[in-house]
Amino acid sequence: MTTEEFKDILNLIQKQKTETQTMEIKAAADGCPKKLFDTLSGFSNQDDGGVIVFGVDEKQEFREVGVYDPQDLQKQVNNQCLQMDPVVRPLFTVLEKDGKSFVAAEIPAVDLAERPCYYKGVGRIKGSYIRAGDSDEHMTEYEIYSYEAFRKTQGGEAEPCRSFRRDGKRIDECDKRRQPDFEHSHAVQSLSSGFFSRVWDHSLCSSRNASGRCRRAGREICG
Numbered sequence: 001m002t003t004e005e006f007k008d009i010l011n012l013i014q015k016q017k018t019e020t021q022t023m024e025i026k027a028a029a030d031g032c033p034k035k036l037f038d039t040l041s042g043f044s045n046q047d048d049g050g051v052i053v054f055g056v057d058e059k060q061e062f063r064e065v066g067v068y069d070p071q072d073l074q075k076q077v078n079n080q081c082l083q084m085d086p087v088v089r090p091l092f093t094v095l096e097k098d099g100k101s102f103v104a105a106e107i108p109a110v111d112l113a114e115r116p117c118y119y120k121g122v123g124r125i126k127g128s129y130i131r132a133g134d135s136d137e138h139m140t141e142y143e144i145y146s147y148e149a150f151r152k153t154q155g156g157e158a159e160p161c162r163s164f165r166r167d168g169k170r171i172d173e174c175d176k177r178r179q180p181d182f183e184h185s186h187a188v189q190s191l192s193s194g195f196f197s198r199v200w201d202h203s204l205c206s207s208r209n210a211s212g213r214c215r216r217a218g219r220e221i222c223g
Helices: 003-016 037-044 072-080 122-127 141-155 183-192 195-203
Strands: 023-026 052-053 091-097 100-107 130-134 135-138 159-168 169-174 213-217 217-223
Touching: 003 023, 003 052, 003 091, 003 100, 037 052, 037 072, 037 100, 037 130, 037 135, 072 091, 072 100, 122 141
Parallel strands: 023 052
Antiparallel strands: 052 100, 091 100, 130 135, 159 169, 213 217
């Protein structure tokens, strides 16, 4: 972010007077906010990431108050970023305006295979957040499991199907370790549609050819 882009953001805040899906506002006139973990997690867990703007007081009708010390603020924010898993690497921009200092911390999105990003101090279940409008909400266990199910598909090609007999009949079953169930596939798609749908296309066996091999999207993926 350039300083000119930062100025545009500050002007936009004064015009809209609201936080957004990708922008969080903090005053930081008297010190660094103690708990940024929910916002760090929420921004990291969405594809567009987000930016935290320090130096604007939402409680005072979004008045530009400036920050207490831009150098120390960056250090304190980075210390909180180091307590996330995976670690968050913010990109800072400092701006001087009307004798006051403002700081922007751009929070990049975490790779899908590493989500959810969470605060290590309370663990994955309590420390994982998702951004919802201008707020950060706790991820449900179902949402967290959906990401874990996605990671299980990243170990390589689908494994061979197993054949066994039950009541005298032959049954072919693809290894369930490579087959997330239908409900969870839809849950993960809702978190980031498009990319996930290609993953599930690769991991699920929905039909078989004449030789009994599983096929998906016109190609064999398991025996």
